[in-house]
Structure formats: C-alpha cells, structure tokens
Amino acid sequence: xxxxxxxxxxxxxxxxxxxxxxxxxxxxxxxxxxxxxxxxxxxxxxxxxxxxxxxxxxxxxxxxxxxxxxxxxxxxxxxxxxxxxxxxxxxxxxxxxxxxxxxxxxxxxxxxxxxxxxxxxxxxxxxxxxxxxxxxxxxxxxxxxxxxxxxxxxxxxxxxxxxxxxxxxxxxxxxxxxxxxxxxxxxxxxxxxxxxxxxxxxxxxxxxxxxxxxxxxxxxxxxxxxxxxxxxxxxxxxxxxxxxxxxxxxxxxxxxxxxxxxx
Numbered sequence: 001x002x003x004x005x006x007x008x009x010x011x012x013x014x015x016x017x018x019x020x021x022x023x024x025x026x027x028x029x030x031x032x033x034x035x036x037x038x039x040x041x042x043x044x045x046x047x048x049x050x051x052x053x054x055x056x057x058x059x060x061x062x063x064x065x066x067x068x069x070x071x072x073x074x075x076x077x078x079x080x081x082x083x084x085x086x087x088x089x090x091x092x093x094x095x096x097x098x099x100x101x102x103x104x105x106x107x108x109x110x111x112x113x114x115x116x117x118x119x120x121x122x123x124x125x126x127x128x129x130x131x132x133x134x135x136x137x138x139x140x141x142x143x144x145x146x147x148x149x150x151x152x153x154x155x156x157x158x159x160x161x162x163x164x165x166x167x168x169x170x171x172x173x174x175x176x177x178x179x180x181x182x183x184x185x186x187x188x189x190x191x192x193x194x195x196x197x198x199x200x201x202x203x204x205x206x207x208x209x210x211x212x213x214x215x216x217x218x219x220x221x222x223x224x225x226x227x228x229x230x231x232x233x234x235x236x237x238x239x240x241x242x243x244x245x246x247x248x249x250x251x252x253x254x255x256x257x258x259x260x261x262x263x
Contacts (some may be wrong), residue, residue: 003033005068006160006190007053012062014048022048026062026215032159035186035204037220038194040211046194047083049211050162053192054078066160076105079158079189081149083165095140095148096133099124102155123151127181143174150181161185164194179204 007030015021023045030036038046051057052064055071066074079102102123103116124130127147132140137148146166153161167175182204185191193205205220 003031005029006032006066007192008063008065009052010063010065012052012059012064014045014052014057014059021060022213023052023211024214028209028215028217030190030192030207032190034206035182035191036193036207036209037205038192038209038211044212046211047164049209049215050080050164050192050194053162054080076156077159079153079156079161081146081153081161081163081166083168090138093137094133095124095129095135095137096120098137098148099152099155102152105156119155119157120151123154124148126154127151142170143177146170146174146178147181154185159189161189161191162194163191166193167195 007028009026009028012023012026012028013021014023026049028049038049040046048057052059053066053071055064055066055073055075064071067077071078099120100112100116103112103119121130121133124133127150129144129147129151132144132148137145140148150163150166153163167178170178182191182193186204192209208218208220208223210216210218
C-alpha cells in the first residue's frame with residue numbers, strides 16, 4: 001500500500017479570542033506512512049493543533065480534512081490519549097471503565113456489548129496491564145496510567161493515534177518502554193506524538209512538526225539544534241544519549257530553558 005494524505009490543513013488560523021492568534025497560516029500534510037512528533041514551547045499551539053485535527057474546535061480561517069472529510073466525520077477513525085495533567089484522579093473509575101470509554105460512540109445507550117468488552121481486554125493485554133483491570137485508576141503508577149490511556153485510545157481500533165505528552169510525569173524506565181510500544185504500533189497505524197520537549201527516537205520518527213503559532217515541518221533526520229532554537233525563540237541544547245549502555249537506539253533529548261505557559 002502506497003503513501004497517501006490522511007491529514008491536511010490548508011491555510012488554517014485559530015484564536016481563542018479575537019486577539020492574538022494561537023495558530024496562524026498553518027499548512028500541514030501527514031501521510032498514512034508517517035510517524036510524526038509535534039514539538040514546540042508551551043503556549044505555542046500544539047494542543048490547539050490536535051483539537052483542530054479532532055474537530056473539537058473549528059478554524060477561524062482555512063480548512064482541516066482527515067481522510068478527506070471534515071474531522072468530526074472521521075472522529076471514529078482517530079484514537080486520542082489526553083495529557084496526564086488534564087485527568088481528574090478523584091473520579092471513581094477502575095481501569096476497565098477507563099478503557100471502555102474508548103468504545104463510546106454516537107447512539108450509545110449506556111450498555112457495552114460483548115465486542116466492546118472483548119476489545120477492551122485485548123488492548124489491555126497488548127499494553128500489559130490486563131491484570132490491573134479491576135484496580136482503581138487513581139491508585140496506579142504514572143507509567144501504568146499511561147499504558148491504560150494508550151489502551152483506551154486503541155479501543156476504537158483507530159487508523160490514526162494522537163498522543164498528547166505521553167511521557168510526561170513518568171519515570172525514565174517507562175519512557176524506554178513507551179518507545180518499544182511505539183515501534184509495535186507504528187506498523188499498523190499513523191501516529192502523532194505531542195511534546196513540549198524535543199525528545200524522540202530518531203529511527204522511529206519520520207517527521208518533526210515544529211509549532212510556535214506557526215508551523216514548520218522537517219524530516220527527523222534533518223533536525224538540528226539551530227532549527228529547533230529558531231522555533232523556540234531561545235537556545236535549545238540537544239544531547240545525544242546513544243552512548244548510554246541501557247539504550248539500544250539513538251535518542252535525542254532536548255533540555256529547554258525558559259518560562260513556559262500552557263497551550
């Protein structure tokens with residue numbers, strides 16, 4: 001199967017008020033054969049870009065198409081993992097409840113089918129957390145929660161997976177496990193990973209989408225400290241961790257200094 005466009009933004013601008021635009025004149029194309037990392041400073045518009053792709057918000061100008069359709073029409077083909085920081089851990093749900101939320105759909109009458117439950121068990125097993133199915137979500141470790149949230153995103157059998165800060169607030173051990181999960185998933189779906197840091201596995205990412213109110217797209221192999229610093233607006237130091245004996249691949253991690261505001 002050849003590569004073809006699955007996400008296309010044409011001359012898109014968006015602002016939450018009629019003041020300064022969050023995103024301006026964005027042109028972006030993602031193909032089905034790509035795994036992309038969306039990077040940029042907090043407040044630069046990364047989460048806003050995801051919301052446009054999912055059809056949660058509408059652009060002030062320009063068009064957004066997913067599989068050639070308006071995003072809200074393609075939503076069932078998209079799996080989404082939200083930011084860890086946006087979760088309400090006081091909400092009394094167990095792990096299975098969280099994953100089953102990924103099976104919600106228009107016309108749902110409050111009763112999950114046998115297929116829904118079988119699918120939920122399958123993705124929990126794929127993420128190696130099936131033994132936690134009856135545990136309260138709030139009692140899990142950071143890495144366990146991230147696995148459950150990825151399972152929820154996979155429960156709708158998506159063709160596109162959107163991951164918003166998947167390695168935030170977790171220990172370095174889970175970050176390495178996440179990269180292995182990424183390798184397994186990218187063979188069967190397109191993946192967009194959002195991060196405010198330039199942290200990615202060079203061999204596993206095709207495209208880097210730099211977002212700071214405007215968008216610049218680079219091939220991962222062409223990324224340099226200078227090109228990233230131009231987006232952040234201040235110096236970004238990129239460190240090569242390939243010398244680490246615990247890593248079997250090249251990982252580039254940025255250390256970004258400066259004040260941040262949330263998207």
